Amino acid sequence: MVDWGLTAKISSGYGVNIIVLIILLVIATIIGKAVQRSEAKGKEGEKKG
């Protein structure tokens, strides 16, 4: 006997997966931008120095 309620619950895992990876996407983007900016500033400082 197929439990369709359980099937729906487990299938919601697809949504959970997408949400988690979107969060990772946002975090990876923010970290990437922050690191790039800090490294650019570091290089500018070196040039001025």
Place this chain on the structure above:
Amino acid sequence: MFGLYEMAFGSMTWGNIVMLVIAGVLIYLGIFKNFEPVLLVPIGFGIILVNIPLGGLMIYAPDGMPAESATIGQLLTDIGEGRIGLFNILYAYGLKTEIIPFLIFLGLGALCDFSPTIARPISLFFGATAQLGVFIVFIIAYGSGLFSVNEAACVGLIGGSDGPPVIYLTAALAPQLLGPIALAAYSYMALVPIIMPPIIRLLTTKKEREIYMKPQVRQVSKKEMVLFPIVIFIVVALFVPKSVPIIGMLMFGNLLRVTGVTDRLAQSAGSVFIDVLTFLLGLTVGGLMTAEVFLTRQTLAIIGLAALAFVFSTIGGLLGAKFVNLFLKEKINPMIGAAGVSAVPMAARVVQRMGQKANPRNFLLMHAMGPNMAGVIGTAVVTGVLYGMLK
């Protein structure tokens, strides 16, 4: 003299002969067609080892599962008296405890280069949407009535196109299907160059396939490479705690690779260490495929469903890229989304080849490697989600 001597001929069944033929085909595909040889050759040889009767390498209990000793103290007696075979030990302590797949993730992490994903974080979205096949096939498999809910989840996970997570989940939820599921997962991965192109052609226009992407992906700094595995692990572990063993080992292995000061550890993890585990895994999985266990209606269904899982995952990745294109000024070639099915690096190579065919100026390999590596993360997350719901 012959009265004391027992040969295997008399105990051979038609099932054993069919399994030997299957093993021969796998070894042939591995050696002469280069289809996942690292796995298919040990699996094929493992099948031969357990399908020669009276060899005693793998003994089955009456419930159809590999026999096990009640206690560790009993183990030596059981081996001596032929109640337990050597493959039973590998299965019980290597696969059932999940130690082998768990450690394989460490080696995999040391081999993974996430820089294309870091350079283009949107790849993570395609790695997520390309898990579509996992859930569609789960619904079909469970709805068919042929599989229990746990078994259906393991069959669906083949759509993640990443072998170790499939083995990890199946060893935990449906060990009785480990043989056919592992075989289907690795065989179809080798068939990605055949399965993906028609789906991509069907779902994209010629104009979309021709979309040009600048060849250079931005340079990723060491700081980003070091932060990536740590941050990914912490975030995924907080949202999907059951994925900690998988994503933890994967990201630890990757951290060893990128620190610049643990090269020796990373090299060991990515070479001898993972090789030893891989052939132990291959032999043990092959050792689970005796005729009685393998030649069933479920195995045939798994082979069919695995193909469907790959098809739907390719569709998921493609649709993800098309969706993102709705919001982008500078459009991306939607084919790179299809590489989110993991199957590293085969899926990315397929996209590269199709991209160049559509537009000879295009060099999509590095663009496709981003979603390809993100697919590895996506599959690890999905494995954790399914594990958490069903274990």
